[in-house]
Amino acid sequence: MCFYNPLEQFSINDYLLINTPFYNISITNSGFYIIISAILMYGILIISIKKNNIIGDRISILTESIYKSILALVRANIGKENEIYLSLILTLFYFILIINFVGLVPYGFSPTAHFALTLSLSIMLIIGLTIIGFEKYKLSYFSVLLPSGTPLGLVPLLVAIELLSYIARAFSLGIRLGANIKKSHILLNVISSLTLQIISINIIFAILSIIPIVFLVLLMGLEIAVAILQAYVWCVLTSIYIKDSIVLH
Amino acid sequence: MLACAKLIAAGLAVLSLGGTSMGIGNVFSSLLNSLSRNPSLKGQLFSYAILGFALVEAMGLFALMMSFLFLYG
Numbered sequence: 001m002c003f004y005n006p007l008e009q010f011s012i013n014d015y016l017l018i019n020t021p022f023y024n025i026s027i028t029n030s031g032f033y034i035i036i037s038a039i040l041m042y043g044i045l046i047i048s049i050k051k052n053n054i055i056g057d058r059i060s061i062l063t064e065s066i067y068k069s070i071l072a073l074v075r076a077n078i079g080k081e082n083e084i085y086l087s088l089i090l091t092l093f094y095f096i097l098i099i100n101f102v103g104l105v106p107y108g109f110s111p112t113a114h115f116a117l118t119l120s121l122s123i124m125l126i127i128g129l130t131i132i133g134f135e136k137y138k139l140s141y142f143s144v145l146l147p148s149g150t151p152l153g154l155v156p157l158l159v160a161i162e163l164l165s166y167i168a169r170a171f172s173l174g175i176r177l178g179a180n181i182k183k184s185h186i187l188l189n190v191i192s193s194l195t196l197q198i199i200s201i202n203i204i205f206a207i208l209s210i211i212p213i214v215f216l217v218l219l220m221g222l223e224i225a226v227a228i229l230q231a232y233v234w235c236v237l238t239s240i241y242i243k244d245s246i247v248l249h
Numbered sequence: 250m251l252a253c254a255k256l257i258a259a260g261l262a263v264l265s266l267g268g269t270s271m272g273i274g275n276v277f278s279s280l281l282n283s284l285s286r287n288p289s290l291k292g293q294l295f296s297y298a299i300l301g302f303a304l305v306e307a308m309g310l311f312a313l314m315m316s317f318l319f320l321y322g
Contacts, residue, residue: 005321006317006321007317007318007321007322175311176304176307179307179310179311179314180307180310182314183310183313183314183317186314186317186321190317229299229303230303232303233300233303233304236300
């Protein structure tokens with residue numbers, strides 16, 4: 001290709017090499033960015049709670065409005081009697097949102113662009129929900145694989161299809177987030193390297209290159225919207241799956 | 250030869266964005282249709298529409314990502 005490979009930004013490098021005889025636990029750039037975003041998340045929440053003033057400032061209004069919207073989401077999708085799942089959904093929202101934002105900083109690295117992180121998160125969620133369902137309904141949880149009122153002839157076919165869709169949930173949840181973040185980083189990289197090539201031709205093209213730069217700024221706004229929207233969509237879908245596994249039809 | 254086939258594959262993979270654009274248009278046209286019938290449901294319907302938009306858009310992004318992988322992978 002004529003310019004720098006855009007997939008190179010996703011390479012994982014070791015920052016601190018720790019090799020144990022059983023397992024490699026070195027701190028890579030992915031782990032480093034997860035640690036940074038965990039510290040940021042903790043810091044934002046602590047700052048917004050610590051001040052005991054009655055009228056909140058900007059940061060406490062931010063966290064309160066996030067809390068309120070996630071609470072409304074949980075009440076609408078899981079039900080008012082199951083608000084215990086609010087902590088899980090809120091933690092997932094903050095985790096994904098702050099990792100996406102940290103990845104949007106120039107020369108940064110986004111751990112959610114790797115399918116290793118998103119797929120392991122979503123598969124763990126689906127396994128946990130299956131365990132919750134089996135604990136609550138014992139063996140009658142298998143009725144999640146069969147819609148009620150099915151004629152007898154269709155039962156084997158429908159069980160196979162429903163089993164497939166139950167397993168495919170885990171993969172589609174993880175791949176959606178990972179593909180969105182990966183696509184946004186590749187798109188920004190491709191357009192910015194194209195702009196750099198246009199600038200370096202001659203002075204007329206350098207003046208004309210204000211158009212792709214404006215486009216790049218608009219695209220950056222779109223990527224911020226994608227980062228928020230994907231975290232929100234993850235929360236909505238997770239709460240729908242929780243509803244499916246704790247309330248049998 | 251291989252590089253040529255990669256370029257053709259990247260172009261073909263992006264064709265499915267046509268279906269995605271139809272899907273997104275369908276989502277928002279249904280939103281407008283239902284809002285003009287019952288404007289009082291605006292907040293609820295808009296959040297559903299945004300959810301549907303994100304789900305449809307993700308399908309298109311898979312195609313876009315396959316195209317990027319063919320080009321640079």
